[in-house]
Amino acid sequence: xxxxxxxxxxxxxxxxxxxxxxxxxxxxxxxxxxxxxxxxxxxxxxxxxxxxxxxxxxxxxxxxxxxxxxxxxxxxxxxxxxxxxxxxxxxxxxxxxxxxxxxxxxxxxxxxxxxxxxxxxxxxxxxxxxxxxxxxxxxxxxxxxxxxxxxxxxxxxxxxxxxxxxxxxxxxxxxxxxxxxxxxxxxxxxxxxxxxxxxxxxxxxxxxxxxxxxxxxxxxxxxxxxxxxxxxxxxxxxxxxxxxxxxxxxxxxxxxxxxxxxxxxxxxxxxxxxxxxxxxxxxxxxxxxxxxxxxxxxxxxxxxxxxxxxxxxxxxxxxxxxxxxxxxxxxxxxxxxxxxxxxxxxxxxxxxxxxxxxxxxxxxxxxxxxxxxxxxx
Amino acid sequence: xxxxxxxxxxxxxxxxxxxxxxxxxxxxxxxxxxxxxxxxxxxxxxxxxxxxxxxxxxxxxxxxxxxxxxxxxxxxxxxxxxxxxxxxxxxxxxxxxxxxxxxxxxxxxxxxxxxxxxxxxxxxxxxxxxxxxxxxxxxxxxx
Numbered sequence: 001x002x003x004x005x006x007x008x009x010x011x012x013x014x015x016x017x018x019x020x021x022x023x024x025x026x027x028x029x030x031x032x033x034x035x036x037x038x039x040x041x042x043x044x045x046x047x048x049x050x051x052x053x054x055x056x057x058x059x060x061x062x063x064x065x066x067x068x069x070x071x072x073x074x075x076x077x078x079x080x081x082x083x084x085x086x087x088x089x090x091x092x093x094x095x096x097x098x099x100x101x102x103x104x105x106x107x108x109x110x111x112x113x114x115x116x117x118x119x120x121x122x123x124x125x126x127x128x129x130x131x132x133x134x135x136x137x138x139x140x141x142x143x144x145x146x147x148x149x150x151x152x153x154x155x156x157x158x159x160x161x162x163x164x165x166x167x168x169x170x171x172x173x174x175x176x177x178x179x180x181x182x183x184x185x186x187x188x189x190x191x192x193x194x195x196x197x198x199x200x201x202x203x204x205x206x207x208x209x210x211x212x213x214x215x216x217x218x219x220x221x222x223x224x225x226x227x228x229x230x231x232x233x234x235x236x237x238x239x240x241x242x243x244x245x246x247x248x249x250x251x252x253x254x255x256x257x258x259x260x261x262x263x264x265x266x267x268x269x270x271x272x273x274x275x276x277x278x279x280x281x282x283x284x285x286x287x288x289x290x291x292x293x294x295x296x297x298x299x300x301x302x303x304x305x306x307x308x309x310x311x312x313x314x315x316x317x318x319x320x321x322x323x324x325x326x327x328x329x330x331x332x333x334x335x336x337x338x339x340x341x342x343x344x345x346x347x348x349x350x351x352x353x354x355x356x357x358x359x360x361x362x363x364x365x366x367x368x369x370x371x372x373x374x375x376x377x
Numbered sequence: 378x379x380x381x382x383x384x385x386x387x388x389x390x391x392x393x394x395x396x397x398x399x400x401x402x403x404x405x406x407x408x409x410x411x412x413x414x415x416x417x418x419x420x421x422x423x424x425x426x427x428x429x430x431x432x433x434x435x436x437x438x439x440x441x442x443x444x445x446x447x448x449x450x451x452x453x454x455x456x457x458x459x460x461x462x463x464x465x466x467x468x469x470x471x472x473x474x475x476x477x478x479x480x481x482x483x484x485x486x487x488x489x490x491x492x493x494x495x496x497x498x499x500x501x502x503x504x505x506x507x508x509x510x511x512x513x514x515x516x517x518x519x520x
Contacts, residue, residue, distance in 0.1 A: 283413050285437035289389065303413050304437035304478075311413070323410035359395045361417035362410050362435035371410070 001186065001225040012218055013209065022220050029227035033191055036234045037176065038167035045192045045200065045210045046223050050158040050179030051082035052203065053192035056214070057175040058086045058125055060194070060201040061152035062095055065122020070150075071095045072121045074113060076137075078102050078317040079127050083156055087125075100126075106135035106265035106318050110145040123152050128160035128176075132301060132314040132330060133265035134274025136164065143172030152198065158182055158190075162233030163241070163271055168193055178230075180222065185229030189222035236335075244272035244333050247342050251275050251331065254346030258353055260366070260375045264315060264328065275331045278320055280374060281363030282327045282356040290352045296345055301328040323362070324374050381438060382472035388442035393449050396431040402499065405491025407484045414440045414481065416488040418448070422496055425456050432488075439471075439478040446470050447485035456496075460508070462489060 004025065010018030012026050027041070034041040047053045062073060075087060077099040087097050098116050100108050113124055124146060129136045139155055146153045154175035157166060162183030168176060175198065178191040194200050206215025233240075252263055252275055260280040279287075284300025291298050301312025303326060310316070311325035320328075331345065357363040365371040381389070398419035408415040414436030421429035430452050432444040447467045451459040464482035468474050474482060494509045496502070 281435065283436050283440070286389070286441055289386075289438045293390065302437070309412075321411075322413070326410075326413035359392070359433055359441070360435035361406060361415050361433040364397075364433060 001221045001228075004221040004224045008220070012220065013207065022218075025224060026218055026220060029223050032227045032231055033178075034193075036166070036230050037161070037178075037193060038169050039193050040196060042211075043168075043193050043196055045194060045214050046218060046226075047190040047192050047214060048219075049188055049190040050080070050156065050177050050182075051190075053177035053179075053190045054080065054082040054125075054154075054156050055086050056192055056200065056203045057154045057177060057194070058083065058090070058123065059203065060198065061123035061125075061154060061175065062090050062093075063201055064152070064199070065120075066093075066095075068122070068150075070120040070122035072098065072118050074098045074100065074116045074121060074124045074126075076100045076102050076108060076126055076317075078106065078130055078132075078314040079125070080131055080156055080158065081313075083125055083127070084313075096120075102135075102317050104319050105269070106130060106133050106314075107269050108137055110138055110141035113142050114145050117146075117149065117151070121149075121151050123154060125154040125156070128155045128157040128166075129164060129271050129274075130265065130314060131159050132312055133276045133318065134159070134271035135265040136160070136269045136271065139173065140171040147172045159271060161191075162230055163237065163273065165237065168195070174198060180226035180229065183229050183233040185226040186222045189219055189226045191226070240335055241272045243335075244337070247333050247337055247339065248272055248275055250339070251333070251342045251345060254342070255349060258350055259377060260373055261353070262375050264318060264320070273333045275333070277329050278315065278324045278375075279327045279329065279353050280324060281360045281366055282353055284326060284328050286356055287327070287329055287349075287352055290355070291348060294348045294352075296331075296348055299330045301330070302326040321374060380475060381442070384446075384470075384472040385439060385442040385474065388445040388471065389438045392432075392434075392441055392445040394431050394445065394452065395433070397433065398429060398431050401431075401492075403492040403494075403496030405488045405493070405495055407487035407491060408436070410435065413437070414484060416440065416444050416484050418444075418488040418492040420492045420496060422456065427451050427454055427456065427459055436481065436484075437478070439474050440481040440484065442471055443467055443474070443481040443485040444488075447482075447489060451489060456493060459489060460493060462486060 008021045010022040012023035030044045031041040034044050128139050152174045156177045158179040161178040174195045176193040180189040181187040200213040204215050261277050264276040284302030285304040301315045303311045315325035401419040402422040403420040406417045417433045419431045430448045432448050434441050434444040464486040467482040497504045
């Protein structure tokens with residue numbers, strides 16, 4: 001990225017040679033990103049991030065459908081808010097939205113998508129992997145099922161890019177969103193893949209950048225960083241997945257020994273890096289603060305950490321009751337995570353959960369049988 | 378800028394008066410698990426003086442810190458003084474709470490009031506019921 005801040009700093013839209021050097025770098029990055037997902041470079045649009053890519057994809061597909069009188073959209077209840085809130089806006093425009101149930105394991109099937117399909121369905125938007133519980137959807141099967149239908153298939157692949165295989169042609173994906181910082185790239189940069197033949201709707205109007213579909217001077221350093229990070233991630237994808245899966249399963253096994261806790265989402269169909277548990281009788285924010293004191297950075301779906309009054313919509317979507325969703329913990333593993341780290345985390349989480357339960361009147365009531373346990377063990 | 382003041386973090390990391398008083402003279406509980414916080418206060422009262430107080434809390438960092446601070450503020454104090462403890466006093470003693478966490482201090486005030494009412498009830502001491510609103514959380518969408 002650095003050379004594109006102080007050496008190749010020209011504006012790609014300018015005719016002078018500095019600008020043309022930047023333009024060349026931009027198109028090179030576009031080709032490299034395209035190669036990472038099996039796309040054509042002309043099918044790649046750079047955006048400000050995953051949210052913008054989701055917005056643009058969904059508005060595009062919906063409004064193309066509306067022109068043909070098709071105003072029904074299929075999605076899932078546990079999409080990222082960039083998708084759900086965009087769908088809310090479309091609902092206000094008169095679109096009908098079907099949100100598929102994601103079941104207790106957080107995985108849907110292609111058959112369920114087909115069953116929800118109607119003559120007036122214009123868009124199916126289903127995330128590749130969930131950002132909180134890491135469950136992976138059968139994207140290739142859904143793509144195959146929709147291949148011959150007159151419906152656009154978009155997937156929010158923000159969590160998947162660089163971690164799971166993506167080949168938009170093989171998987172019959174029409175539109176796909178990516179965000180740079182989910183594979184060690186920079187923040188504030190994203191990608192929207194749009195299959196040739198789908199005319200993108202402009203969200204940000206202005207100049208003719210990105211083939212007139214996304215105005216604004218390109219963020220060249222961020223684009224170069226994203227392209228490099230994605231290439232590196234894709235090159236090491238199998239090796240990393242194999243390594244992380246072993247650590248993930250060890251962590252899950254260790255945390256599963258804590259009584260009255262349960263893994264959120266399918267144990268197998270999940271990102272190699274994702275571990276997400278709910279523990280009865282404790283609240284997530286205090287758990288995070290005490291783990292932070294032990295050098296462990298984690299997150300939670302509790303209301304107190306979400307800044308809203310309700311716990312995570314993802315945990316509610318997989319059927320966790322509020323009181324259990326408040327006690328959730330998400331841990332993300334990375335390439336640098338070691339087996340020793342995992343051992344340390346298991347001990348730390350076990351200790352902190354025990355400590356917090358010992359001062360929790362809610363836990364006392366569960367132990368005394370005054371309230372019912374949600375989990376069996 | 379940290380989320381919480383140093384005082385909040387101190388009371389969260391080293392909470393004072395955690396535990397249970399067996400055969401307490403008054404017990405009060407506020408909040409509910411759906412909202413994500415419950416506070417339970419136990420009082421020992423002798424000659425109208427709160428001689429001991431313990432708490433148990435299920436909740437976030439500020440809920441635990443608010444319970445800890447509130448118990449410190451009423452320990453050794455006469456009932457009349459405990460009755461006038463406000464959530465504002467708890468918040469101020471903690472050097473402030475983020476706006477969306479103020480309800481934690483309200484819960485602490487409520488739990489103490491309810492524990493005192495329990496004491497009055499047990500000892501047939503007359504009181505004005507208006508001073509003891511039912512346990513609720515104003516800021517919560519689940520009530």
